[in-house]
Amino acid sequence: MTAPSLDRVLLVGFMGSGKTSVGRAVARRLGWRFVDFDREIEAQEGCSVAEIFTQRGEPAFRALEEEVARRLLRLDHVVLASGGGWAAAPGRLAGVPPGTASFWLQVSAPEAIRRAGVGAGSRPLLARPDAQEEAIRLIARRAPFYKDATWAVDTERSPVLDVAARILGILAEAYPGVISE
Ligand code: S3P
Numbered sequence: 001m002t003a004p005s006l007d008r009v010l011l012v013g014f015m016g017s018g019k020t021s022v023g024r025a026v027a028r029r030l031g032w033r034f035v036d037f038d039r040e041i042e043a044q045e046g047c048s049v050a051e052i053f054t055q056r057g058e059p060a061f062r063a064l065e066e067e068v069a070r071r072l073l074r075l076d077h078v079v080l081a082s083g084g085g086w087a088a089a090p091g092r093l094a095g096v097p098p099g100t101a102s103f104w105l106q107v108s109a110p111e112a113i114r115r116a117g118v119g120a121g122s123r124p125l126l127a128r129p130d131a132q133e134e135a136i137r138l139i140a141r142r143a144p145f146y147k148d149a150t151w152a153v154d155t156e157r158s159p160v161l162d163v164a165a166r167i168l169g170i171l172a173e174a175y176p177g178v179i180s181e
Helices: 019-030 037-045 049-056 058-072 109-116 131-146 160-174
Strands: 008-012 033-036 078-081 100-106 151-154
Touching: 008 019, 019 033, 019 078, 019 160, 033 037, 037 049, 037 058, 049 058, 100 160, 109 131, 151 160
Parallel strands: 008 078, 008 100, 033 078, 100 151
Antiparallel strands: none
16 A cells, blocks of 8 residues: 655644744754745735734735635645635635645643733734734634634644644554654
8 A cells, every 4th residue: 555645744723723833843854944834925025913903904914815725735845834814714624635744733722822922913803902812713713614624633722742742643643754863
């Protein structure tokens, strides 16, 4: 039997779930490139995600996000961190190319708010006085989509390197030989 091939790792989950920091650690261990959807959008558009939300509105951001994600999901030997809302649309995770290992990084609303540092202005959807209620509402609405990821990893009380180690353990078991000693 041929071993399944692993071409890319995709991290999904709510804001503050650790997609970027965990993604960097996983990429480092695999010797792969790390790419963050939001940073790619910002590089392409020459402005911040917050500016895109304010100046063009969320639907314009979602269209850019979809287009950039389609391009990034064709890359090989890459760890991808999606934006928190990307996976939350019908068919997104089910439609990823073969060879993609997807992980849902789970986090509660209070912990997400604590980590995201509300008020920093970089996360327009949480820049509101009732950020925690909004986070609860969004997580509830998105969880049925996030759960289409191949694996779910709880990040609630775990440091970044522990979460990364758990992901690497899952990958080592599912794709023998992918991690060099
Ligand atoms: C969003 C999450 C953000 C960013 C944008 C919208 C969301 O990414 O894409 O502010 O809808 O959850 P992070 O999850 O990387 O913060």
